[in-house]
Amino acid sequence: MARARDFSVTELPGATLVSMLVFVALYAPILVLIVYSFNAGESVAVWGGLSLDWYRAAWANDQVKEATWVSLKVATGAAVLSTALATMAALGTTRRPAFRGQTFVYVMINQPLMVPEIVTAVALLLVTAAIKKATGYTGLGYLIVAHAAFCIPFAYLPIRARLEGMDLTLETAAADLYASRWQTFRRVTLPLLMPGILAGAMLAFVTSLDDVVITEFIKSPGQDTLPTYMLGQLRRAMKPDVNAISTLLLALTLVLLSAFFLLTRKRK
Amino acid sequence: MKRILGAMALLMSGTAMAHAEGELFLYNWGNYTSPEMIKKFEEKYGVKVTITDFDSNDTALAKVEAGASGFDLVVPSAGFVGIYAEKGLIQKLDLSKLPNHKNIAPEWMNVEWDPGREWSIPWQWGSTGMSVNVKDYSGDINTSDIFMNPPAELVGKINVIPEMGDVMALATMWAGGEVCSEDPAVMKKVRDALLAAKPKWMSMDYSTVEKMINHDYAATVDWNGSAMRARLGNPDVAYGYPKEGYGLWMDNVVLLADAKNVDNAYLFLDFIMEPENAAALSAFARYANGIAGSDAFMPEDMKAAPEIITPAEFADKGHFVTVCTGKALEYQTAIWTELQK
Amino acid sequence: MSPAEEAVRRENIKSAWQLSAPALLVLTVAAVGPLLIVLVYSFLTPGTHGNVEWVFSLEGWRGVLFDHDIFEDKLVLADGNLTIFWRSVKLSFITTVLTFIVGFPTAWFIATRSPASRAGWLFLITIPFWTNLLIRTFAINQIIRNEGVLNTLLLKAGLVSAPLQLTYTDTALLIGMVYVYLPLMVLPLFATIDRFDMRLLEAGYDLYASRWQVLRRVILPIIRPGIVAGSILVFVPCLGAYVTPRILGGGKNMMIGNFIELQFGQGKNWPLGAALSVTLLVIVTIALLVYVKAISGERKNG
Numbered sequence: 010m011a012r013a014r015d016f017s018v019t020e021l022p023g024a025t026l027v028s029m030l031v032f033v034a035l036y037a038p039i040l041v042l043i044v045y046s047f048n049a050g051e052s053v054a055v056w057g058g059l060s061l062d063w064y065r066a067a068w069a070n071d072q073v074k075e076a077t078w079v080s081l082k083v084a085t086g087a088a089v090l091s092t093a094l095a096t097m098a099a100l101g102t103t104r105r106p107a108f109r110g111q112t113f114v115y116v117m118i119n120q121p122l123m124v125p126e127i128v129t130a131v132a133l134l135l136v137t138a139a140i141k142k143a144t145g146y147t148g149l150g151y152l153i154v155a156h157a158a159f160c161i162p163f164a165y166l167p168i169r170a171r172l173e174g175m176d177l178t179l180e181t182a183a184a185d186l187y188a189s190r191w192q193t194f195r196r197v198t199l200p201l202l203m204p205g206i207l208a209g210a211m212l213a214f215v216t217s218l219d220d221v222v223i224t225e226f227i228k229s230p231g232q233d234t235l236p237t238y239m240l241g242q243l244r245r246a247m248k249p250d251v252n253a254i255s256t257l258l259l260a261l262t263l264v265l266l267s268a269f270f271l272l273t274r275k276r277k
Numbered sequence: 278m279k280r281i282l283g284a285m286a287l288l289m290s291g292t293a294m295a296h297a298e299g300e301l302f303l304y305n306w307g308n309y310t311s312p313e314m315i316k317k318f319e320e321k322y323g324v325k326v327t328i329t330d331f332d333s334n335d336t337a338l339a340k341v342e343a344g345a346s347g348f349d350l351v352v353p354s355a356g357f358v359g360i361y362a363e364k365g366l367i368q369k370l371d372l373s374k375l376p377n378h379k380n381i382a383p384e385w386m387n388v389e390w391d392p393g394r395e396w397s398i399p400w401q402w403g404s405t406g407m408s409v410n411v412k413d414y415s416g417d418i419n420t421s422d423i424f425m426n427p428p429a430e431l432v433g434k435i436n437v438i439p440e441m442g443d444v445m446a447l448a449t450m451w452a453g454g455e456v457c458s459e460d461p462a463v464m465k466k467v468r469d470a471l472l473a474a475k476p477k478w479m480s481m482d483y484s485t486v487e488k489m490i491n492h493d494y495a496a497t498v499d500w501n502g503s504a505m506r507a508r509l510g511n512p513d514v515a516y517g518y519p520k521e522g523y524g525l526w527m528d529n530v531v532l533l534a535d536a537k538n539v540d541n542a543y544l545f546l547d548f549i550m551e552p553e554n555a556a557a558l559s560a561f562a563r564y565a566n567g568i569a570g571s572d573a574f575m576p577e578d579m580k581a582a583p584e585i586i587t588p589a590e591f592a593d594k595g596h597f598v599t600v601c602t603g604k605a606l607e608y609q610t611a612i613w614t615e616l617q618k
Numbered sequence: 619m620s621p622a623e624e625a626v627r628r629e630n631i632k633s634a635w636q637l638s639a640p641a642l643l644v645l646t647v648a649a650v651g652p653l654l655i656v657l658v659y660s661f662l663t664p665g666t667h668g669n670v671e672w673v674f675s676l677e678g679w680r681g682v683l684f685d686h687d688i689f690e691d692k693l694v695l696a697d698g699n700l701t702i703f704w705r706s707v708k709l710s711f712i713t714t715v716l717t718f719i720v721g722f723p724t725a726w727f728i729a730t731r732s733p734a735s736r737a738g739w740l741f742l743i744t745i746p747f748w749t750n751l752l753i754r755t756f757a758i759n760q761i762i763r764n765e766g767v768l769n770t771l772l773l774k775a776g777l778v779s780a781p782l783q784l785t786y787t788d789t790a791l792l793i794g795m796v797y798v799y800l801p802l803m804v805l806p807l808f809a810t811i812d813r814f815d816m817r818l819l820e821a822g823y824d825l826y827a828s829r830w831q832v833l834r835r836v837i838l839p840i841i842r843p844g845i846v847a848g849s850i851l852v853f854v855p856c857l858g859a860y861v862t863p864r865i866l867g868g869g870k871n872m873m874i875g876n877f878i879e880l881q882f883g884q885g886k887n888w889p890l891g892a893a894l895s896v897t898l899l900v901i902v903t904i905a906l907l908v909y910v911k912a913i914s915g916e917r918k919n920g
Contacts (some may be wrong), residue, residue: 021726022829024325028727031720034797035746037767038757042749045760054487055510070312072328076879091718094641101637114638116903116912119850121649123902125858125875127882128895131339132652138343147347158648161641163802166847171809173843191611204812207737208805212851215747215801221861225336229304230347231327239752241307244440245562246486247756248308255749266741272883328918335668337882342669360667441884465689480786480868484756493763493785602666602886609883611688617872618698 039259046252053247064257067250073238080218080234081150088155088164088214093261094157095164096206096211100198103172119166121159129159130226137227147229155216155227162215164209171205293358299324301541304341304348306528311561318548322543340367341533341570349536350545355527356600358390360431365404367531369395374543375549384525385567389597397529399545399567401558404587405443405524407517408489408499408507418517419591421451423476423496432477436488443524444498445609446598449524456600459506464527464608471616472529481617489514502563505584516584518591525595527567653899660892667887669843678889682897699877702886704872709788710856713795714849717803720796721848725807725901738810743801751798755865759785769790786868795856802851810844846910850888854902 046064050057067073095118102114121129137151179201183193199206221236226236239251299322303310307330315326329348331337334357340346342364353361361367372378383395391397409418414430421429424435425448437444437549446456448471454463479494486503488494490510499507504516530549532542548554555566556574564584572580579585587595601609660678662670685696728739746754761767762784783791814837818838822832838845858875872880878898881891 020730021723021833024726027616027622027720027723031724032742035800036745037761038754038797039746039749041757041760041767042753046696050510052487052490052510053753054484055490065781070701072312090644093756095909098638098641101634104751105634106627108634110635112907114642116907117642117645119854119897119906120645120653120903122850122854123899123906124649124653124895124908125878125898126860127875128656128892129649130654130656131882131888131891133648134339135655136345136647136652138345141345147345154644155648158644161645163851165641166851166862167806167809167844170843170847174913177811190801203493204736205491205809207740208809211740211744212802212805215744218748219751221751224331226340228306228329230329233330235750236752238307238330239750241309243332243483243752244306244500245308246503247484247752251750253392255753258748259745262745266685266738270738271624294823306800333883339882364667439864441880451841461689473638475870478870481870482786482865482868484865487864491763491765586635600667606886607686608688610880610887611685614872614877614880617876 010049010172024193035230042252042258043251045257046256048098048249048252051246051248053249053252063249064252066248067253067257070250071251073235073254075231076233076235076238077258079149079152079232080236082216082226083152083156083234084217086149086153087160087212087217090153090157091160091213092164092168095161095209096168096202098161098167099205101166103169104175106178115256119162126159126222130223133223134226141229149232151227151229152232152234155223156220159220159223160213160216160261163212167208167212168202168205169194171208175201283522299538299541300536301326301350301545302348303328303350303352303545304337304346305329305352306331306404309352309528309562311557312563314549314554314557317554317557318545321548322541322544324538324544326545343562344535346533346535347537349538349542350530350532352400352484352528352530355388355390355529358529358531360600361531362396366534366535367396370398370532370546373542375550377547380550380552380555380568382567382569388527391529399549400528400530400549401562401564402525402527403501403585404426405447405498405500405526405533405563405598406504407496408491408504408514409496409517409586410492410494410511410513411515412513413495418496420517421447421519421521421523422453423517423519424498425451425474427474427477427496428479431496433479435478436485436494436497437478437481438483438485438498438500439614441600441609442601443526445601445613446524446596447498447522449541450596453521456524456596456599459604459607459608464612468612468615473614475616485585486510490617501584504578505563506581507580507581508584518587518594519533520591522594522596523591524598526598542572572573627831645798656892657896660889662889662894664887664889666881666886668888670888678887678893681887681890682893702872702877703874705871707856708794709791709795710853710859710871713799713856714803714853716792716796717790717799718845718849718854721800721803721807724800725811728804728838729808729811730816736812736918737868740805743804751861752865754797755794755862758797758864759790762790762793780917786866786870788867791863791867794862795859798859799856799860802855803848806847807844809847810841814840827920847848850906850909857898 045053047059047061048057049060049062098118103109133155142148179197181191183197188196219236221240225237225240226233235251239247282535299326303326305328310328334354337351337353338357341351341511362608378394381399384396385399407418407423409423413434414428416428423431424437428433448467449456449458449463450465452463452470454460458464485497485499486506489497489507496558501516507514518532530546536542550568552568552570553574554570555568559566559579560576659670661674663673663675665671682699683696684693687694728736731739764781764783764785772778773781818836819832822836827835859873860875860879863869863873863876878891878894881887881894
């Protein structure tokens with residue numbers, strides 16, 4: 010309500026212009042990728058006319074379909090797990106008097122950011138191989154836990170940034186009204202924290218989707234993700250079937266999101 | 278009679294169904310396995326093949342060595358076959374289970390890394406040389422001078438693939454040494470020449486096919502299959518075999534010691550030595566295979582390709598890029614690091 | 619401190635640990651724990667074909683700072699390592715600053731939309747990142763190459779007379795890095811701007827502060843946690859960047875990530891790779907602690 014009136018107050022000169030340019034720049038390569046998914050040629054960079062060949066090729070290529078499916082499963086699992094853990098850790102380490110070991114927790118959580126992937130990958134290879142030998146389990150669990158670990162800082166930092174200095178009055182008020190701790194958390198803290206959690210979950214999701222090296226080292230047979238599928242082709246020519254898959258994924262996302270927004274708007 | 282045939286057919290389809298339980302796990306370079314050939318194999322034997330990709334010999338070896346990799350067959354390059362064997366990671370092949378073993382071309386039978394082919398079956402082979410756009414440069418392209426001492430026309434438009442082993446092998450042979458040279462005089466010449474040449478390069482990148490077709494590069498160190506793909510997209514691209522010596526490589530299928538699906542693995546190994554199937558592999562990966570008689574089944578555009586069929590005059594200039602160790606490796610890594618610092 | 623206060627404090631610390639424990643457990647298993655293996659490896663002898671031999675050696679650590687000159691038998695300072703390290707730090711720093719310059723207005727724009735549409739804008743920021751990093755990088759390359767969309771547009775508009783040579787320059791590399799790391803800056807910034815009480819701005823303007831003063835005195839101090847989070851998320855992963863420098867920068871110069879990768883790959887010197895990564899980890903950790911201390915100290919004083 011206040012917002013409509015003080016629109017000019019919240020406006021920073023140039024912010025709208027810059028952000029529009031950012032959106033254009035963000036989507037320009039995406040447009041290129043969509044265009045090349047309809048390429049008749051064999052290449053992701055040489056235009057050979059319009060065709061649906063690569064959609065057909067992708068559809069017929071079990072390996073690329075399987076890789077897409079594995080990517081989505083791992084990213085969803087890792088994003089949910091890491092966001093839940095990061096939210097708890099953020100609640101535990103923010104807005105409290107400093108305690109002994111706080112720095113330790115902070116360093117631990119951010120550690121995955123500081124080591125080049127290859128190092129964690131080699132170390133994890135030995136650990137997972139030992140577990141695989143001992144248990145015989147070769148499922149997606151290894152990938153999900155490993156991804157969740159390096160996604161934790163990506164989820165934690167936005168949530169913590171949101172929590173820091175978040176207004177305590179509402180929570181205190183709730184407590185004064187004899188709300189239980191859990192009630193206070195669910196009804197007051199969590200909704201206030203939601204934008205941070207959403208931001209963190211999205212970052213975790215895309216971070217997991219992009220991971221190559223760690224996945225390459227700990228995947229079991231048949232667990233190629235889209236990035237490792239492409240990495241394997243790096244020394245050979247890339248094929249546009251991955252463009253076709255990516256375009257389909259984008260289209261699907263947009264449809265789902267639009268549906269989601271239309272539905273929520275109607276309810277209001 | 279008809280009924281008997283019908284019953285037999287039913288029985289056979291029944292056994293095929295039983296076979297369908299079978300699985301096979303292949304660990305290979307990406308975009309290197311013909312899907313059509315795999316489909317044919319799966320239909321013939323009812324075995325489900327799962328392909329998993331690797332991006333380098335070193336990664337593949339590290340994973341297999343760590344244990345419990347879950348793969349049955351791996352496709353390492355020539356120099357790595359011996360390492361797998363030495364570490365006890367692969368098993369000796371029972372040749373009686375491989376009737377098509379006789380199809381291996383004579384020149385690929387007694388190879389230095391596996392005399393008699395008791396450990397490894399040929400997959401694909403090729404060379405590392407120069408791709409040059411002949412519109413930019415009309416001089417001799419059969420020389421490593423293209424990147425070691427670039428002619429003026431090419432300066433600033435050359436790419437070198439970021440592959441230490443292949444590039445160092447070319448450079449060492451250019452300087453008059455052997456592939457894994459430990460001779461300080463040779464290696465000093467290699468280092469000085471590379472450092473002097475680098476400012477004349479444009480980039481060190483893998484995507485040579487597109488960039489040669491689009492004419493972003495005028496020349497590049499290249500693999501022969503990529504060179505052929507580039508020529509098919511742009512007729513001005515020609516492939517040179519450096520007369521100072523060029524690199525040869527071959528990828529081979531090996532059977533892991535801890536393979537779980539050994540019988541299916543033998544079926545597969547024998548299957549790919551069938552000339553028709555070997556040709557299907559080549560048609561997809563765009564490299565030559567080592568199977569005699571596969572020429573008849575090769576796609577037309579590969580039968581006479583100068584990139585695939587090495588011209589006789591350069592046949593003896595090719596040297597296998599072995600895996601260097603010790604002092605030779607120390608030289609290479611140090612020079613490679615200094616080159617890219 | 620009264621016994622009651624003491625009890626509250628204890629309870630507080632206990633719950634802090636309880637809440638952090640699950641995250642710490644996963645990190646210990648899948649990130650920090652395996653690093654101990656790497657630490658051990660840095661003190662071993664390289665195997666002939668990669669991997670390690672279980673023989674104690676300090677050669678890996680020696681290699682971090684000193685090179686055996688391969689032609690003369692003496693130790694020299696490894697200036698190659700230092701050059702590579704310095705370039706990584708420099709490029710990461712510039713990338714961080716650029717992502718902030720571009721990312722702050724974007725985050726502000728999103729945070730000032732109506733609450734209903736904010737999630738939509740956020741998704742718009744992240745959706746491009748659902749497509750694979752390699753594909754995105756190739757696509758950026760398609761746009762900035764000499765005959766690419768960007769140069770065609772600039773030429774048509776008469777802004778340049780000859781195509782800009784962007785491919786394989788540091789500019790191309792920076793464009794790519796800013797693109798890749800932008801959401802890591804925008805999302806944490808959004809999370810802090812979003813909880814910002816816009817009435818403070820009104821108060822500021824009521825006191826006749828200029829826009830610049832409001833930005834500097836009111837907005838920036840309040841969103842500082844977001845800046846801290848964002849710049850850590852951009853700077854640190856940037857240091858280990860691998861794909862973007864390869865493809866957009868032309869790969870002629872290594873970044874620290876490529877260098878360490880080389881040791882675990884074709885260089886077959888795992889102990890040196892391990893020692894280099896431990897060094898990187900220690901330096902980054904110290905820098906991070908100093909940075910966070912400085913920032914939070916400033917806040918207390920300010």
